[in-house]
């Protein structure tokens with residue numbers, strides 16, 4: 001457990017909206033960026049504490065690279081803090097990477113999604129595979145030695161061969177971390193309203209996931225969370241706070257916080273955020289961090305949960321096939337085979353919890 005909170009800064013700008021994405025962002029970003037950065041700094045002044053992780057997520061954080069030095073000057077970071085920023089291969093350049101590195105960013109997460117041009121087109125992405133590979137090399141050139149690649153499982157038309165090719169090419173690049181998220185249909189998006197005909201079905205998705213687990217493992221990226229793989233020591237410290245149910249502060253529209261014992265969310269409205277002296281928030285949970293929540297979050301991680309949390313499940317565990325979990329060193333965790341059936345296991349355990 002860290003002594004410091006994490007800080008999340010949402011950057012709600014994208015050059016164009018991708019048809020599957022329901023993250024809060026706007027393509028009308030031209031004139032708003034400077035005012036937005038000023039509003040972030042204004043809000044940060046309300047929290048003069050030290051943070052040991054900072055995460056610029058989005059949206060497309062590299063679109064405000066020129067404002068990152070000013071924003072980071074307003075943040076007090078603990079020694080050795082992890083400072084991450086997501087980057088989009090369609091718009092980030094060596095120059096923007098250098099600005100970010102000089103501003104103090106020390107971890108880059110590249111939105112690769114796939115290294116197959118046909119799959120990127122189906123996702124409506126503006127970059128191609130060569131640009132994604134080039135951006136990773138440029139990140140190294142700009143001085144980043146902690147680089148993550150986001151990929152997507154279940155892209156329309158994705159096959160075992162195409163996923164293998166993507167992962168093999170990625171593993172040859174100077175990356176230390178891979179996040180592999182399953183494509184899901186979000187109701188309010190164009191994909192949600194009219195799903196592509198060749199969306200992966202459940203069986204295909206399960207096969208692609210198992211293949212991803214195997215290939216990442218064989219190439220030295222150990223699975224430390226359902227969707228995340230890393231070389232030893234390169235796990236994302238900021239995201240670990242979410243799964244360990246530790247506190248963090250979120251700045252920017254649509255950002256969530258777990259702060260001073262409460263969860264709150266900022267209104268999804270850029271202009272209100274820019275106009276307001278303090279970001280407009282709504283409390284979403286008065287007493288977070290309860291038992292069920294800690295079990296649900298903790299079982300996403302390969303480190304699992306301690307005895308105080310799994311004790312009430314000792315009988316229920318007998319209902320679960322032994323290959324899905326391990327009880328070791330006073331902790332309960334899911335195995336690689338258990339992760340794909342995480343939802344089933346967690347609901348079964350919670351339904352049979354004993355006092």
Ligand code: SF4
Nearest residue numbers: 014017018021058059
């Ligand atoms: S997927 Fe990324 S680039 Fe595309 S709209 Fe969503 S946040 Fe923007």
